[in-house]
Amino acid sequence: MSVGPYRLPTGGAIDRAQALSFRFDGTSLTGFAGDTLASALLANGHRVVGRSFKYHRPRGVLTAGPEEPNALVELRSGARREPNTKATTAELFDGLEAASQNRWPSLRFDIGAAARLAGSAASAGFYYKTFMWPAAFWEKVYEPAIRRAAGLGRASGVEDPDTYEKAFAFCDVLVIGGGPAGLIAALTAGRSGARVILCDEDFVLGGRLNAERTEIDGQPAAIWAAAIATELEALPNVRVMRRTAVVGVYDGGTYAALERVADHLLEPPFGQPRQRFWRIVAKTAVLATGAVERPIVFGGNDKPGVMMAGAVRTYLNRFSVAPGRRVAFFANNDDAWTTAADLRAAGVDLVAVIDSRAEVADHIRAKAGNARVELSAAVADAKGGYGLTSLQIATPKGRIALDADALAVSGGWNPQLGLATHLGGKPQWSERHAAFLLPADLPAGLTVAGAANGMMTTAEALADGAAKGATAADAAGFTAAPAPLPRASDESFAVAPLWQVAASRTKAFVDFQNDVTASDLALSVREGFTSVEHLKRYTTLGMATDQGRTSNVNGLAMLAALTGRGIAETGATRARPPERPVAFGALAGLHRGKHLKPTRLTPSHRWAASEGAVFIEAGPWLRAQWYPRPGEKTWLDSVSREAAAVRSAVGICDVSTLGKIALFGRDVGAFLDRVYCNTFSTLPVGKLRYGLMLREDGFVMDDGTTARLSENEWVMSTTTANAAKVMHHLELARQVLWPQLDVRLASVTEQWAQFAIAGPNARALLERLLGDVSDEVVPYLAARIFDLGGIPARLFRVSFSGERAYEIAVPAQYGDALAHELMWAGEGLGVTPYGTEALGVLRIEKGHVAGNELNGQTTARDLGLGKMMSAKKDYIGRVMAARPALIDPDRPMLAGFRAVDPTKRPRAGAHFLKIGAPETPENDEGYLTSVAFSPALNRWIGLGFIKRGPERVGERIRAYDRMQGGDLELEICAPVFVDPEGTRVHG
Amino acid sequence: MRIPCPFCGPRDLSEFAYLGDAAPVRPAETSDATAVFDYVYLRANPAGPHRERWYHASGCRLWLTVTRDTRTHEVLFAEEAAP
Numbered sequence A: 001m002s003v004g005p006y007r008l009p010t011g012g013a014i015d016r017a018q019a020l021s022f023r024f025d026g027t028s029l030t031g032f033a034g035d036t037l038a039s040a041l042l043a044n045g046h047r048v049v050g051r052s053f054k055y056h057r058p059r060g061v062l063t064a065g066p067e068e069p070n071a072l073v074e075l076r077s078g079a080r081r082e083p084n085t086k087a088t089t090a091e092l093f094d095g096l097e098a099a100s101q102n103r104w105p106s107l108r109f110d111i112g113a114a115a116r117l118a119g120s121a122a123s124a125g126f127y128y129k130t131f132m133w134p135a136a137f138w139e140k141v142y143e144p145a146i147r148r149a150a151g152l153g154r155a156s157g158v159e160d161p162d163t164y165e166k167a168f169a170f171c172d173v174l175v176i177g178g179g180p181a182g183l184i185a186a187l188t189a190g191r192s193g194a195r196v197i198l199c200d201e202d203f204v205l206g207g208r209l210n211a212e213r214t215e216i217d218g219q220p221a222a223i224w225a226a227a228i229a230t231e232l233e234a235l236p237n238v239r240v241m242r243r244t245a246v247v248g249v250y251d252g253g254t255y256a257a258l259e260r261v262a263d264h265l266l267e268p269p270f271g272q273p274r275q276r277f278w279r280i281v282a283k284t285a286v287l288a289t290g291a292v293e294r295p296i297v298f299g300g301n302d303k304p305g306v307m308m309a310g311a312v313r314t315y316l317n318r319f320s321v322a323p324g325r326r327v328a329f330f331a332n333n334d335d336a337w338t339t340a341a342d343l344r345a346a347g348v349d350l351v352a353v354i355d356s357r358a359e360v361a362d363h364i365r366a367k368a369g370n371a372r373v374e375l376s377a378a379v380a381d382a383k384g385g386y387g388l389t390s391l392q393i394a395t396p397k398g399r400i401a402l403d404a405d406a407l408a409v410s411g412g413w414n415p416q417l418g419l420a421t422h423l424g425g426k427p428q429w430s431e432r433h434a435a436f437l438l439p440a441d442l443p444a445g446l447t448v449a450g451a452a453n454g455m456m457t458t459a460e461a462l463a464d465g466a467a468k469g470a471t472a473a474d475a476a477g478f479t480a481a482p483a484p485l486p487r488a489s490d491e492s493f494a495v496a497p498l499w500q501v502a503a504s505r506t507k508a509f510v511d512f513q514n515d516v517t518a519s520d521l522a523l524s525v526r527e528g529f530t531s532v533e534h535l536k537r538y539t540t541l542g543m544a545t546d547q548g549r550t551s552n553v554n555g556l557a558m559l560a561a562l563t564g565r566g567i568a569e570t571g572a573t574r575a576r577p578p579e580r581p582v583a584f585g586a587l588a589g590l591h592r593g594k595h596l597k598p599t600r601l602t603p604s605h606r607w608a609a610s611e612g613a614v615f616i617e618a619g620p621w622l623r624a625q626w627y628p629r630p631g632e633k634t635w636l637d638s639v640s641r642e643a644a645a646v647r648s649a650v651g652i653c654d655v656s657t658l659g660k661i662a663l664f665g666r667d668v669g670a671f672l673d674r675v676y677c678n679t680f681s682t683l684p685v686g687k688l689r690y691g692l693m694l695r696e697d698g699f700v701m702d703d704g705t706t707a708r709l710s711e712n713e714w715v716m717s718t719t720t721a722n723a724a725k726v727m728h729h730l731e732l733a734r735q736v737l738w739p740q741l742d743v744r745l746a747s748v749t750e751q752w753a754q755f756a757i758a759g760p761n762a763r764a765l766l767e768r769l770l771g772d773v774s775d776e777v778v779p780y781l782a783a784r785i786f787d788l789g790g791i792p793a794r795l796f797r798v799s800f801s802g803e804r805a806y807e808i809a810v811p812a813q814y815g816d817a818l819a820h821e822l823m824w825a826g827e828g829l830g831v832t833p834y835g836t837e838a839l840g841v842l843r844i845e846k847g848h849v850a851g852n853e854l855n856g857q858t859t860a861r862d863l864g865l866g867k868m869m870s871a872k873k874d875y876i877g878r879v880m881a882a883r884p885a886l887i888d889p890d891r892p893m894l895a896g897f898r899a900v901d902p903t904k905r906p907r908a909g910a911h912f913l914k915i916g917a918p919e920t921p922e923n924d925e926g927y928l929t930s931v932a933f934s935p936a937l938n939r940w941i942g943l944g945f946i947k948r949g950p951e952r953v954g955e956r957i958r959a960y961d962r963m964q965g966g967d968l969e970l971e972i973c974a975p976v977f978v979d980p981e982g983t984r985v986h987g
Numbered sequence B: 001m002r003i004p005c006p007f008c009g010p011r012d013l014s015e016f017a018y019l020g021d022a023a024p025v026r027p028a029e030t031s032d033a034t035a036v037f038d039y040v041y042l043r044a045n046p047a048g049p050h051r052e053r054w055y056h057a058s059g060c061r062l063w064l065t066v067t068r069d070t071r072t073h074e075v076l077f078a079e080e081a082a083p
């Protein structure tokens, strides 16, 4: 077993006793517990880990954190394969499999790069300029070409076998980030007794303390951090959440966080999700997200081997990995010189220190030891085919060449303030930091501490963290004293801005992940895209999955220079959630597939299933659609049999899904008069009435029957789809519009199971259960309560089919028993269960409107129910229903339609045209809403709306349906096809 | 966003249904189409505090009048809508 050629012999926060084997592009390698995939690859000498997006250039690890633009891999295999995973944050585990992206056939030899396919076709605005025309080319030519040449990683293409959860947490103080400022802020707040949540996205607390050789209180900083972590975990009021990134800030102190529960394991443990998406509600919060180092834009700055100076320290000190054999570094600030000291301490050959500044203080300069130092100098071009081999350095004395296989770069540090700007704050430019600092208008309850707040040294960050921790706890109602400050260093971070090296001759990258170069920015400005938001969209700068963490500030500083404006004036692009990429799986949580919403089953669902029902989703419900019987070849056979049975014998249909609302009080009648367009206050006890409910704008909202069970108790039925909406509406009317009326409401939809019993034998069937239900006892439109073996059963004499019919309702727990009882009582009477399709056929044959007609665009008058609108009272919708356009005689009105060729099936949705009229919108006469095959008439019939429909009975028109290919002649008729005299309902 | 329901206490947004501006008052029995038209359609759309109707559908079923800053979603006040 090899520990890897670049692994240092000692040191680091890795467990050398615990070797982990993993595979990269099929090669078996070894790392240690505590490694990331990136550190393990570097230790094994894998400097090239992927190809770039547009140019397919070989790329290596640039950073050691979530800002990584280059080292994106496909992690895992099979159904768990996950593209675009950052190797720098992927925790190494035994058995990990990873593959490089954007290369074919291999990382070493990539056709895309060899052929320079993308070379000419990837400058700024490429997408806008090239793929403008013709639109039809997109699907067939452009998109496949782009995908082949510059694809990102591949999704697995099969269902994710893991689960994801959503969870809520509440606290007094949320601390975001577990570096020095965050740790001491959490400790300060925790000691005050406040409920604290500390979120840190790493798997080890400490942030940069784990990456530096600096000391706190005389001990290595990482040891201090571990001790604080131990104390925090021992406090019962503190919750430490590792591997948890806060990704969004919302109003009211709400924060979104992604916990990577099992991303560091081969498979999630039994019962555990892969990830958990948190909604955290905090009274106050401390943002301690630190800072991210930015590159410098010079030729070949993307060569594998070029790495951020801070990342070099992380790999040296935390992971015990050398970045190369001969390392140079290039910087514009004092902090980066620490890297020189650390390289020397680790025994790595430091070949040169190149600083763009003319002067560097002696004590800083001493960190380089005897290494060659070039001041007022810059790396102009990095060279090397498959990784860095040499540097071209621009110095005041001219251009010099230097051999190096690694280059540590630092352009300064950017405080990480994305979360502070999610609610709209604008970061402000600081000349002293050469970086954007926090906005003046921070989200309520949020304070910023440490490097994120521009406190760039360890001592400053600790002091600021303790102070902000105390402030946050105080603001949450506790009394906190800042934790005593440990001894820590105040390293100099002096910086002189350097964005771009003018002497560069080769391609210089600003955004590594999206392959945006310095010349792309110049081109964009020449073409007039000079606002920062335009530049971003035109060049795609900062729009990749790293969200421009390493590129945005450089890009806009260069834009400022190109346009002659200051950086402050140029401004930054707006940061939006999520701060880190979040998988859709995590956002969906357990609401996946059928778990998106509950499936509601009626009380007699099992009975219907035992009768062979085919079910259909009706809103949240499953309803029996039809009940196939042996020998029936199509659904139409079953539906026609069921409908015919209702007309000739008796059918039973589960109507439990209809909304049911109980109304109590002295003024229910008066209340119903105002919410229905027809009158209810005159309804006697023991009767029911059909009602039509309008919206205030005059259109029909819903319909149904309402029964008066006793003086002050009523029950309303609504359509299945509108049950909740009507309840909201009635509560508004009761509470806000007419609070003086004595009315109380309760939704009782789930409390009652209800069946329709329809057909000439309905009475005979019911009499076996209830005794006398003759017209004397239960006349048409009566509502009676019966005793059914000790159970209160409500019987309503209503008919949707035109036949003699009843609806019987029993408490829901007896619904299944009732279904069996009804079948038993119907023996010898031809009892037939029927589903929603036959229900539809029967109501269309009778011209009753339903959901298809109550579509929110129709008035009572359109529906042929204009006479229901009372002229004697006020009601919701009364005035607006009388608007001229709604009473225009040319409005399409309800009519019946029958196919001239009875075997031809018209389609609902077809539009009506006069015969011979061209198919233009101007000639549109209306549309067909409902279609059924009528067994009673043995032909296809329908309902629909057509201009002046009632006056045009007998006229032939054309039903034109380009979508479904229908073009049929129909004859307009009265909407009641069966028993227009209405005698059967009493039969 | 959370709404401090006067009956249930502070509750998550997902429990509530939104209606809109609380200002329009339904005209008393009238045939003045203009008054009703304004009631049905005319809405202010302020950037700032806004009194609006919310229904605690998955809670106590009270209709509330909530004063919300439309720029920040800050809920300044919530009371029963019933006059």
Ligand SMILES: [Zn+2]
Residues within 6 Å of the ligand: B005, B006, B007, B008, B009, B056, B059, B060, B061, B062
């Ligand atoms: Zn409530």
